[in-house]
Structure formats: C-alpha cells, structure tokens
Amino acid sequence: METKTSIDWKRVDSIIEKYNRDKESLLMILQDISDMYNYVPPEVIPVLVKKLGVRESLIYSVATFYKTISLKPRGKYILSVCTGTACHVRGAEKIMDALHSELNIAEGETSEDRLFTLLGVRCIGCCASGPVMNVNHDTHGGLDRSSALKLIEEYRQQAS
Amino acid sequence: MTKLINRESLDQLRESLKDRAKLGEKKLISLCAGSGCGAYGTAKVYEKLKEELANHGLTDDIEVKLTGCHGFCEKGPIMVIHPEGIFYPQIKPDFVPEIVEKTLKNGELVKSLIYKDPATKKNITHEHEIPFYKLQQRVIFGSNGLIDPTSIEDYIGAGGYSALSKALFDMKPKAIIDEIKKSGLRGRGGGGFPTGIKWETCARHHGNRYVICNADEGDPGAYMDRSLLEGNPHSVVEGMIIGAIAIGSNEGYVYVRHEYPLAVTNLGKALESARSLGILGKNILGSGFDFDIHISRGGGAFVCGESTALMASLEGKPGRPRAKYVHTVAKGFRDSPSNLNNVETWANVPVIINKGADWYASIGTQHSKGTKIFSLVGKVVNTGLVEVPMGTTLRQIIFDIGGGIPKKKKFKAVQTGGPSGGCIPERFLDLPVDFDELTKVGSIMGSGGMIVMDQDTCMVDVARYFVDFLKDESCGQCNPCREGLKHMLDILTDICQGRGKEGDIEILEEIGAMMQKFALCGLGTSAPNPVLTNILYFRDEYEAHIRDKKCPAGVCKPLFHYEIDPEKCTGCTVCAKKCPKEAVSGEKKKPHAIDQNNCIKCGICYEGCKFDAIKIC
Numbered sequence: 036m037e038t039k040t041s042i043d044w045k046r047v048d049s050i051i052e053k054y055n056r057d058k059e060s061l062l063m064i065l066q067d068i069s070d071m072y073n074y075v076p077p078e079v080i081p082v083l084v085k086k087l088g089v090r091e092s093l094i095y096s097v098a099t100f101y102k103t104i105s106l107k108p109r110g111k112y113i114l115s116v117c118t119g120t121a122c123h124v125r126g127a128e129k130i131m132d133a134l135h136s137e138l139n140i141a142e143g144e145t146s147e148d149r150l151f152t153l154l155g156v157r158c159i160g161c162c163a164s165g166p167v168m169n170v171n172h173d174t175h176g177g178l179d180r181s182s183a184l185k186l187i188e189e190y191r192q193q194a195s
Numbered sequence: 196m197t198k199l200i201n202r203e204s205l206d207q208l209r210e211s212l213k214d215r216a217k218l219g220e221k222k223l224i225s226l227c228a229g230s231g232c233g234a235y236g237t238a239k240v241y242e243k244l245k246e247e248l249a250n251h252g253l254t255d256d257i258e259v260k261l262t263g264c265h266g267f268c269e270k271g272p273i274m275v276i277h278p279e280g281i282f283y284p285q286i287k288p289d290f291v292p293e294i295v296e297k298t299l300k301n302g303e304l305v306k307s308l309i310y311k312d313p314a315t316k317k318n319i320t321h322e323h324e325i326p327f328y329k330l331q332q333r334v335i336f337g338s339n340g341l342i343d344p345t346s347i348e349d350y351i352g353a354g355g356y357s358a359l360s361k362a363l364f365d366m367k368p369k370a371i372i373d374e375i376k377k378s379g380l381r382g383r384g385g386g387g388f389p390t391g392i393k394w395e396t397c398a399r400h401h402g403n404r405y406v407i408c409n410a411d412e413g414d415p416g417a418y419m420d421r422s423l424l425e426g427n428p429h430s431v432v433e434g435m436i437i438g439a440i441a442i443g444s445n446e447g448y449v450y451v452r453h454e455y456p457l458a459v460t461n462l463g464k465a466l467e468s469a470r471s472l473g474i475l476g477k478n479i480l481g482s483g484f485d486f487d488i489h490i491s492r493g494g495g496a497f498v499c500g501e502s503t504a505l506m507a508s509l510e511g512k513p514g515r516p517r518a519k520y521v522h523t524v525a526k527g528f529r530d531s532p533s534n535l536n537n538v539e540t541w542a543n544v545p546v547i548i549n550k551g552a553d554w555y556a557s558i559g560t561q562h563s564k565g566t567k568i569f570s571l572v573g574k575v576v577n578t579g580l581v582e583v584p585m586g587t588t589l590r591q592i593i594f595d596i597g598g599g600i601p602k603k604k605k606f607k608a609v610q611t612g613g614p615s616g617g618c619i620p621e622r623f624l625d626l627p628v629d630f631d632e633l634t635k636v637g638s639i640m641g642s643g644g645m646i647v648m649d650q651d652t653c654m655v656d657v658a659r660y661f662v663d664f665l666k667d668e669s670c671g672q673c674n675p676c677r678e679g680l681k682h683m684l685d686i687l688t689d690i691c692q693g694r695g696k697e698g699d700i701e702i703l704e705e706i707g708a709m710m711q712k713f714a715l716c717g718l719g720t721s722a723p724n725p726v727l728t729n730i731l732y733f734r735d736e737y738e739a740h741i742r743d744k745k746c747p748a749g750v751c752k753p754l755f756h757y758e759i760d761p762e763k764c765t766g767c768t769v770c771a772k773k774c775p776k777e778a779v780s781g782e783k784k785k786p787h788a789i790d791q792n793n794c795i796k797c798g799i800c801y802e803g804c805k806f807d808a809i810k811i812c
C-alpha cells in the first residue's frame with residue numbers, strides 16, 4: 036500500500052516564503068507542511084536546509100522533539116484521543132481501548148488502509164466536554180465507546 | 196478601516212459604537228462558538244438558525260452573534276437570547292425551528308429546553324440566575340459571552356482600548372509599573388510571581404527588550420487561556436501593549452500551541468484589525484510609540500511552557516530549558532531582556548489600569564489579589580470555567596458553583612496545579628483558595644486547573660498517571676528528572692499491578708526529595724509533587740495496594756473484582772444485557788452472578804446498575 040507522496044513543491048516554496056525564509060520559524064514551517072500531508076516527507080528536508088540556511092541536524096532535532104511533527108506517513112484521519120487529566124478521570128482509556136480493538140492498531144500506529152492513525156494526546160483544551168477526541172482539526176466531545184465507534188464509521192464513509 | 200491618528204479619534208469611534216455595548220432594543224442571539232461548545236456542534240446549530248431566521252424573514256431584525264466561551268461548557272452548545280437573557284443549554288439543530296417560532300416570533304419560552312437546576316430541580320430561565328453564574332465574579336471573563344471575538348468594533352464599543360489610551364497619554368512608564376505593583380497582581384501562569392516587580396526588573400536591563408505572552412497552556416485539564424484567546428483576544432493584546440509601554444519594548448510574541456487552531460485564528464484576526472486601526476504597529480494612536488506582536492506556534496511539548504524552554508522554542512530550536520543563573524528578564528529571547536507573562540495575567544492589566552490599583556486590590560486575600568479563572572472539570576456536575584475572587588473556598592467552588600459530585604458519589608480529592616501540583620483531600624475543603632494557602636497544603640495554584648475526583652478514582656493510579664505524563668514530557672537533559680521519573684513510574688506501575696513491596700513508599704519519597712533538590716528546571720523540581728502529596732494524604736490507599744493487594748477504588752484491574760450483592764440485586768437484567776463478554780447470568784427477577792473467568796472488569800455493569808448492587812471487592 037505504501038505509495039510515495041508526490042510533493043507539491045510550489046506550495047512548499049510558498050510556505051517557506053510566507054515565513055520570509057526565517058530560521059526561527061522552522062517549527063511553524065514544518066507544521067504547515069505537516070498540515071498538507073499529515074506528516075513531514077523527509078524529501079523536503081534538504082530543501083529546508085538550503086533555503087533556511089540551517090543544519091540538517093537541527094531540522095531532525097526539532098522534528099523529533101515536538102509531538103505535532105511526524106517524519107513517518109500517517110493516515111488520512113489522525114485520531115487524537117485526549118488522555119489529559121480531565122478526560123482520564125472521565126474514562127478516556129475506554130475510548131482508546133475501543134478504537135484499539137476496532138482498528139486493530141496500537142497507539143502511534145496507522146491502519147493498513149492508511150485511513151486512520153491513532154494517537155494519545157495531552158489535553159486539547161476542551162476539558163469540560165471530556166472525553167474528547169480530535170479527528171484532524173475537528174473536535175468531538177462527550178464520547179463513549181459507541182459514539183466513538185460511530186464516528187469512525189462516519190469518517191470511513193466520508194472517505195469512500 | 197481608517198487609521199486612528201490620536202486619542203480623540205479612538206474616543207469618537209467608541210462613541211459611534213456605543214450601542215454595541217448595550218444589548219438594546221434589537222434582539223440578539225448569542226451562540227457560543229468556543230472550542231467546548233464547538234465540540235458539541237455549534238456550527239450545525241448556527242447554520243440551522245440562519246436558515247430558520249431567513250425562512251421567517253427575520254434576518255434583518257435579529258442579530259446572531261457567535262461569541263467566545265461562556266464558561267458553562269458542560270451544557271454546550273449554549274444559546275442566550277438578549278435582551279432578556281433567556282438561557283437555552285444543549286441546543287441541537289432540531290430544536291431551532293421551535294425556538295424561532297415560539298421565543299423569537301411570539302415571545303414564549305420553550306419549556307422543554309429551559310435549564311433545570313440539578314440541585315433544586317427547578318427551571319431557571321435567565322442566564323444570570325443560574326447558580327453556576329450567580330456566584331461568580333467575572334471581571335476578566337465577563338465580556339466573553341457578549342462580544343464577537345473577531346470584531347474589534349465590539350471590543351472598542353464595550354470600552355476596549357481605553358486603558359491603552361490612558362497608559363499612552365496620561366501615564367509615564369514608571370507610573371504604570373507602580374500601578375501594577377500596587378494592585379498586587381501576581382502571575383497567573385503558575386509561579387505567582389509579582390507582575391509589577393518582573394516588569395520593573397526587565398525595564399532596568401538594557402538592550403532590545405521583548406514582551407512575550409505564554410499561551411502554551413500545557414497543564415492538562417486547564418483551558419482558560421485558550422478560552423480567553425479565542426473569546427476575547429483584544430484584552431490580551433491590550434495588556435501586552437500596556438506592558439510594552441511600561442517596559443520599553445517594541446516587539447512582542449505570543450507563543451501559542453498549534454493544538455489551539457481557533458485561538459491562533461482569532462488572535463491573528465485581532466492583531467490584523469488592531470494594526471489596520473493604528474492601535475498596533477508604528478506610531479500607535481499618533482503617540483510616537485511603536486510596538487508590534489507576532490504569533491509563534493508551539494508544537495505540543497509541556498516543557499515549552501517553562502520560560503527558558505519557551506524562549507529556545509521561539510528561536511526555532513528544540514524547547515530545552517537551561518539553568519537560570521541568569522534570569523530571562525536580563526537575558527532571554529535572542530539573549531535580550533525578555534518579559535514573559537501568562538495570557539490571563541496580560542488580560543488583567545487593562546482592568547487594573549482602567550479601574551485603578553486600589554479597586555483591584557480590594558478583591559481577593561492579603562497576598563493574592565483580584566479574581567482567578569479556574570477550570571472546574573472531572574467528576575463534578577457543572578464543569579466549565581469559573582471566575583471567582585481569590586480566597587473563595589474549595590467547597591464554594593466545587594459544591595455551590597460546581598453543584599457537587601454527580602451520581603450521588605462521594606468527593607475524594609481535588610487536583611490543582613496540574614502535573615506540578617497535588618491532590619487535596621476532603622478535610623481541606625474549606626480552604627480559601629489563593630497562592631499561599633494552596634502551597635501550604637502541598638499543592639500549588641498552577642494555571643488554575645481543578646480536577647475533581649470522586650470515590651471511584653484511585654489515588655495511586657492518579658500519581659502513576661502524572662508521573663507517566665511527566666516522564667514523556669521530560670526533556671531528558673538532567674539525570675535527576677530523566678532517571679528519577681523513570682524509576683518512580685516503574686515503582687508505581689508495580690504497585691498498581693499488584694507487585695508492590697514493603698519499602699516502596701519510602702523509595703518514592705526518597706527519589707522525590709532528590710529531584711526537588713537537584714533537577715535542572717521547574718518541570719523536574721516540581722514533578723514529585725503529585726506523588727508526595729498523594730502519599731501524604733492517601734497513604735492508606737498505597738498500603739492497601741501493597742499489603743492487601745487491593746485497589747479500594749476499583750481501578751487497578753489486577754487488584755479487585757466485581758461481585759453482585761444478592762440482597763440488593765432485583766434481577767432487572769440490565770447488567771446481563773449490557774455485558775460485552777456475556778459474563779453476567781441469572782434469571783429475571785432473581786439475583787444475578789458474575790462469572791469471574793469471563794469478566795474483563797470493564798465496569799459497564801457497575802456504572803449501569805441502578806440499585807447499587809454491584810460491589811468492588
């Protein structure tokens with residue numbers, strides 16, 4: 036299933052220019068690229084080295100330090116289950132368990148059809164509505180096992 | 196927008212926007228579009244509302260305003276109809292036609308939608324009469340439910356940027372600092388450092404000074420910074436400009452989490468509109484003072500909330516903290532004097548300048564002034580954001596405002612201060628909440644997270660949870676933190692799995708004491724707090740796990756099982772139907788039993804039993 040990501044270099048360039056090729060904006064540039072592909076394709080790294088005038092090692096160190104960045108391909112939908120304290124005491128683990136068994140993947144893994152990546156994240160600031168889960172940038176609150184599974188089904192249908 | 200060239204032009208603009216502040220003759224529907232309500236589906240309600248209003252030809256008569264967070268997030272999406280203040284909680288798109296038909300056209304209430312107070316079972320029609328709101332003092336958070344955060348006109352109409360005028364034209368920088376000092380404002384980000392003194396120290400150092408806003412909000416369970424930035428970004432911007440005047444800075448940054456997209460968007464719009472009005476940028480309001488603000492998005496690392504790590508991250512590097520031999524007010528971002536304050540701290544500044552230090556200092560306790568926003572979450576009936584004067588007791592917050600514990604369960608503890616704080620037991624419920632009182636009982640104020648825990652929460656598991664969190668978030672530079680957390684986690688995991696040994700508690704205490712002394716940054720020195728306070732107040736639970744191999748709360752799976760009490764079981768069959776493993780059996784109307792070999796301890800039967808017949812053994 037592994038397909039090579041074809042990179043829209045024009046857009047990558049325009050992202051770099053948007054930040055005026057500023058080294059200090061490295062993390063934000065990586066985030067914007069990640070928003071396009073759900074990960075940072077390693078092919079862009081040499082380009083960043085050249086355009087920003089930074090060392091390759093700095094890029095790797097930033098990309099691996101921050102959790103929002105992944106250098107490995109992720110699914111079309113990133114399921115970020117909040118495991119923050121408020122969600123934890125309201126049963127976030129049960130949501131996690133349900134998704135585990137439904138999708139047959141562990142935390143951090145991507146489903147075989149490349150549709151879903153399952154992540155446990157720390158607090159997305161919707162603590163009163165817990166347990167919550169983000170699917171890419173959309174937040175869904177007040178979940179339980181069955182509503183979480185229903186959501187997965189909805190996204191599956193959206194994709195097909 | 197035409198640029199405002201002086202103070203008078205701002206005043207004139209405000210005058211012309213006056214009706215925006217008064218929720219006058221025109222009907223106005225305020226619909227909460229904060230992240231909490233958004234998660235429950237505000238967008239769909241909004242669409243339906245627009246559609247229905249158009250169908251009835253009411254679009255021109257009734258304004259619909261998407262506002263920031265109203266605070267009562269438990270009941271989202273929230274709709275308030277002004278000028279009456281009719282409060283409709285938990286609105287679904289299907290309810291909209293009836294609301295338009297009855298309330299908006301005919302002025303009648305939709306009885307089935309009105310808020311019902313869970314304590315008294317009475318219907319309450321108006322927002323301001325609801326106990327959750329009635330007992331709060333919303334100095335900082337009050338405008339959130341009224342203004343459209345993307346409209347600078349709304350903010351100005353409601354009196355916004357008048358403190359800026361005052362600071363720019365009537366006050367010298369020193370007078371601003373003195374006012375903040377006199378107000379007694381202390382940092383809302385965790386440490387509680389006096390804000391005026393920080394500003395004064397930073398202003399004394401030479402170089403390109405920076406003013407920075409900490410919107411990293413790493414504390415899980417706290418979300419007031421997010422709600423302020425989303426719901427009232429101009430209040431933070433105004434605070435930062437005033438700070439810049441006082442400190443003598445021309446450039447500011449807001450460091451905000453990438454995980455808060457709406458906060459980033461609304462703040463970005465606020466900055467843009469302030470710039471186009473001449474409130475931000477070169478020659479602000481014709482005063483000759485230049486100041487601009489940039490947004491920097493962080494990447495989901497808890498440690499980046501720490502001042503030196505945050506500044507490293509701002510420079511585009513991994514957010515690793517450094518030892519603070521030299522403070523950031525002297526040498527911080529780009530090795531220049533940098534003044535960092537939390538979002539809520541900044542939002543307090545315009546209020547102090549407008550209403551005066553004396554007024555501000557009249558609220559709160561002797562050493563903690565003003566109000567504080569708490570995020571009241573976890574096992575509590577009314578979850579949401581609560582703003583109260585410093586010194587309000589835990590009992591008032593959790594029981595009077597929060598409505599107590601759901602499902603008639605017993606209160607066990609409240610966790611404050613996030614991963615650097617601690618769990619406070621029942622006997623301290625009458626503690627007045629301020630910086631010093633919380634420290635006295637071994638916790639901290641932190642950024643204002645208050646996570647309520649009931650009898651079903653295992654305190655050893657909570658300690659394990661925080662250590663697990665911190666182990667992942669430790670930057671790994673110093674040994675005490677990296678190794679200390681790993682060993683604490685191993686021990687706590689063993690205890691939770693039934694492998695605890697005599698002496699484990701003492702080792703945990705020893706590692707904790709070592710970390711408090713020797714870790715490099717605030718993350719490591721405060722990391723043992725959740726474990727140490729937990730041992731202090733709930734030692735018996737640790738002992739039950741270690742000696743009796745029992746988890747009294749029924750959380751640690753190897754250490755308990757469920758049994759059905761034949762005396763209480765009525766044979767209603769609910770548990771047997773719900774059990775995913777078919778582990779419950781029995782005849783109708785006769786006591787049921789659990790097959791322990793099949794039971795996976797998922798707790799569905801325990802939570803679902805209306806007769807309290809399922810016991811944790």
Ligand SMILES: Cc1cc2nc3c(=O)[nH]c(=O)nc-3n(C[C@H](O)[C@H](O)[C@H](O)COP(=O)(O)O)c2cc1C
Nearest residue numbers: 382383384409412413500501502536537540717718
């Ligand atoms: C590990 C760690 C995490 C922190 N996280 C935050 C945070 O998320 N937000 C915040 O405002 N302050 C945080 N702080 C406190 C900041 O270092 C700093 O004291 C604060 O932003 C100063 O602003 P204030 O004086 O207005 O509170 C954190 C501190 C530590 C040690």
Ligand code: FES
Nearest residue numbers: 119122159161162
């Ligand atoms: S703890 Fe889950 S959103 Fe905050």
